[in-house]
Amino acid sequence: MSDTTVKKPYVKPSAVAGETKSRALIAGIPARAFILAIVVIWTIPTLGLLVSSFRTQIAIAETGWWHGLINFTDFSQWTIANYERVLFADDMANAFFNSLLITIPSTVIPITMAAFAAYAIAWMIFPGRKILFVIIVGLLIVPLQMALIPVLRVYTRHGINGTYLGMWLAHTGFGLPLATYMLYGYISSIPKSILESAHADGATPWMMFTRLVLPLSIPAIASFSIFQFLWVWNDLLVALVFFGTRRPIVTTRLAELVGSRGQSWHVLTAGAFITMVVPLIIFFSLQRYFVRGMMAGSVKG
Amino acid sequence: MKKLLQIGVMLVIMLAFSVPMLMAGAQAERTVEATNPTGNPWTDGQDLSGTEVILFGAYVDEDAARFRTAMEPFIEQTGIDVVYEGSGDFEALITVRAEGGDPPDIAVFPQPGLMTDLFNQGHVIDLRDWMSENDLRDSYDESWIDMSRHADGAIMGAWYRTSVKSLVWYPPAVFEEEGYEIPTTWDELLALSDQMVADGYTPWSIAMESGGATGWVGTDWIEDIMLRIHPPEVYDAWVAGDLRFDSPEVREAFEYLEEIWMNDDYVLGGAGSILTVPFGDGANPLVMSPPRALLHRQASFITAFLPDGTEVGPDGDINFFYLPQIKPELGDPVLVAGDIMSAMRDRPEVRAVMRYLATGESTRGWLEQGGFVAPHADVPLDWYPAEDRPYAEIVQNADVVRFDASDLMPGAVGTGSFWTGMVDFVSGDSLDDVLPAIDASWPR
Numbered sequence: 001m002s003d004t005t006v007k008k009p010y011v012k013p014s015a016v017a018g019e020t021k022s023r024a025l026i027a028g029i030p031a032r033a034f035i036l037a038i039v040v041i042w043t044i045p046t047l048g049l050l051v052s053s054f055r056t057q058i059a060i061a062e063t064g065w066w067h068g069l070i071n072f073t074d075f076s077q078w079t080i081a082n083y084e085r086v087l088f089a090d091d092m093a094n095a096f097f098n099s100l101l102i103t104i105p106s107t108v109i110p111i112t113m114a115a116f117a118a119y120a121i122a123w124m125i126f127p128g129r130k131i132l133f134v135i136i137v138g139l140l141i142v143p144l145q146m147a148l149i150p151v152l153r154v155y156t157r158h159g160i161n162g163t164y165l166g167m168w169l170a171h172t173g174f175g176l177p178l179a180t181y182m183l184y185g186y187i188s189s190i191p192k193s194i195l196e197s198a199h200a201d202g203a204t205p206w207m208m209f210t211r212l213v214l215p216l217s218i219p220a221i222a223s224f225s226i227f228q229f230l231w232v233w234n235d236l237l238v239a240l241v242f243f244g245t246r247r248p249i250v251t252t253r254l255a256e257l258v259g260s261r262g263q264s265w266h267v268l269t270a271g272a273f274i275t276m277v278v279p280l281i282i283f284f285s286l287q288r289y290f291v292r293g294m295m296a297g298s299v300k301g
Numbered sequence: 302m303k304k305l306l307q308i309g310v311m312l313v314i315m316l317a318f319s320v321p322m323l324m325a326g327a328q329a330e331r332t333v334e335a336t337n338p339t340g341n342p343w344t345d346g347q348d349l350s351g352t353e354v355i356l357f358g359a360y361v362d363e364d365a366a367r368f369r370t371a372m373e374p375f376i377e378q379t380g381i382d383v384v385y386e387g388s389g390d391f392e393a394l395i396t397v398r399a400e401g402g403d404p405p406d407i408a409v410f411p412q413p414g415l416m417t418d419l420f421n422q423g424h425v426i427d428l429r430d431w432m433s434e435n436d437l438r439d440s441y442d443e444s445w446i447d448m449s450r451h452a453d454g455a456i457m458g459a460w461y462r463t464s465v466k467s468l469v470w471y472p473p474a475v476f477e478e479e480g481y482e483i484p485t486t487w488d489e490l491l492a493l494s495d496q497m498v499a500d501g502y503t504p505w506s507i508a509m510e511s512g513g514a515t516g517w518v519g520t521d522w523i524e525d526i527m528l529r530i531h532p533p534e535v536y537d538a539w540v541a542g543d544l545r546f547d548s549p550e551v552r553e554a555f556e557y558l559e560e561i562w563m564n565d566d567y568v569l570g571g572a573g574s575i576l577t578v579p580f581g582d583g584a585n586p587l588v589m590s591p592p593r594a595l596l597h598r599q600a601s602f603i604t605a606f607l608p609d610g611t612e613v614g615p616d617g618d619i620n621f622f623y624l625p626q627i628k629p630e631l632g633d634p635v636l637v638a639g640d641i642m643s644a645m646r647d648r649p650e651v652r653a654v655m656r657y658l659a660t661g662e663s664t665r666g667w668l669e670q671g672g673f674v675a676p677h678a679d680v681p682l683d684w685y686p687a688e689d690r691p692y693a694e695i696v697q698n699a700d701v702v703r704f705d706a707s708d709l710m711p712g713a714v715g716t717g718s719f720w721t722g723m724v725d726f727v728s729g730d731s732l733d734d735v736l737p738a739i740d741a742s743w744p745r
Binding site for chain 2: 057058061062148149150151152153155156157161236240241244245246252255256257258259260261262263264265
């Protein structure tokens with residue numbers, strides 16, 4: 001089966017006359033202005049953080065970040081010391097490496113498992129699958145904080161506390177319900193006729209899964225990868241409980257930089273932008289799938 | 302299709318690559334060697350080299366590095382590796398780890414209330430099983446041992462670091478220029494404040510905002526005043542819950558506080574700004590040029606929040622004096638806070654580390670680097686760098702030392718209604734509402 005049979009040709013609504021087009025443009029101005037206003041408001045905190053991250057500790061303490069923009073030419077306030085402090089902190093390179101080592105498997109494992117599970121629940125007929133699905137969806141509302149102590153007890157008994165394996169398992173467990181639910185919504189919306197014809201051609205469930213369902217679900221898988229990656233990358237709580245601080249990861253190292261009494265919070269401004277880099281790379285490389293995937297599960301067949 | 306295969310192959314490679322690192326981790330394990338592992342006063346003549354003791358506390362970054370330096374002599378002499386893990390979320394995590402069966406060997410509690418809770422749950426070991434009280438008396442004054450004692454007599458830990466709370470910060474340059482004298486009584490302090498107002502200054506910078514913990518700055522003031530207007534027995538009864546908040550004694554303390562806090566001429570930004578300024582920014586107005594306020598009462602740790610390059614000392618940008626006494630017959634009491642080391646697991650090497658921590662020698666590596674005051678009585682003053690000696694002198698010269706009351710009270714009060722009560726009081730609620738509400742929340 002080639003890709004072209006799967007993809008539907010995308011027709012641009014370009015057959016509209018030029019006149020109606022310009023009229024539509026004028027009618028759209030208030031909406032566009034509104035969207036622009038929201039975008040600006042939404043971006044202001046990030047802008048403030050960005051400006052602050054280049055200002056000295058004294059400047060941050062004395063005046064708001066907008067003073068930095070108003071008196072832009074006052075160069076005594078500008079500095080890259082915050083970035084230096086974070087980038088060249090002890091163990092920062094190690095922390096990035098360890099964070100990746102935790103985040104990548106913690107993204108891949110739950111998605112793989114969730115894809116299998118979603119396919120099985122959506123398309124394979126076995127007793128109890130409805131109940132199984134209800135249980136999985138029910139687990140969505142269990143806050144992970146509730147599981148910390150019981151899971152830690154199990155980990156301590158088996159000696160996987162503070163290991164990478166423990167982190168992968170924890171994030172897999174915490175991520176699976178949502179992943180399964182989202183992928184189920186998407187996979188169950190695949191037209192029945194496609195799978196039936198494949199079945200008629202003699203395809204096994206495994207072949208249908210790997211050759212049909214997986215390629216068709218790439219948008220959903222990609223968008224959930226972004227969610228899960230961001231969640232694991234930015235996680236501090238699970239890391240503190242199950243991984244400890246003996247081996248640094250980005251979030252725990254950054255939390256340490258702030259100091260015992262939070263006195264160096266100004267380095268967080270720079271830290272925020274530095275840690276943002278990796279998720280941004282992930283986001284932009286998967287972005288073309290993201291918008292399509294946002295509708296994952298919204299329309300069910 | 303090809304793409305999927307590629308992704309699959311990448312995953313397999315990634316997993317294969319990370320599995321060997323499961324247990325090893327990305328950091329090389331260091332090896333510890335001791336030339337003579339039995340020739341030390343801590344291991345009871347046993348050779349414990351090669352073992353490891355894990356400490357967990359709230360020191361991070363620079364503090365953590367300094368603490369590790371202080372452990373070096375012990376590691377060199379005994380061959381026991383002392384591993385320190387720190388987290389700013391210590392308070393939440395220690396409970397989770399204790400409950401989850403994964404406690405550290407030794408916990409560094411920044412407040413004894415939490416330690417008492419964990420002791421009551423059976424997670425903390427009574428030090429009397431390991432060493433006699435006489436051993437402890439060699440290195441601590443009686444008041445410190447009392448502060449580590451549980452109501453049933455158990456010793457729950459060994460004090461390791463203290464911070465002095467009864468300090469007032471001021472910019473020495475302005476004092477010299479205006480000819481201000483350091484006040485030695487409360488009346489002189491108020492007279493000085495009036496003089497500053499007359500000279501066109503704002504005397505006090507008071508900053509209380511501390512997120513979910515907003516209120517502790519106020520409780521510190523009340524505690525300091527309580528120690529200065531009543532004998533220590535009254536303070537102890539108040540901490541134990543025998544003296545109610547809604548009593549003439551505590552009311553009197555609030556009235557002293559009101560005299561300064563509720564005077565809009567005294568407080569920078571007026572009383573209304575007390576709640577909104579972060580406590581860490583409280584001393585900054587003193588070091589701005591020109592200074593926007595001249596007095597700030599805060600513990601010794603405030604220096605960590607000052608802008609980089611600020612010099613502390615009689616000739617520096619900022620200096621401190623002892624918060625003056627109110628009633629001369631009560632002498633000079635000192636309000637302290639501090640960290641206490643509690644053992645949570647029993648192994649010979651843990652006992653050895655605890656013995657080390659209970660001696661002044663264990664603090665030397667840190668106090669020589671500055672920013673540290675040891676509660677140990679066997680620490681000579683000349684170990685301190687010159688800038689820290691005044692703090693140490695205040696502790697050692699104190700007539701009465703008492704621990705921050707809010708840290709000793711039950712959590713519902715000490716980190717709950719006492720804090721919120723202070724916030725309500727500053728917001729303008731009357732004492733007739735605030736004090737009975739705190740009493741009502743006391744678990745009895």
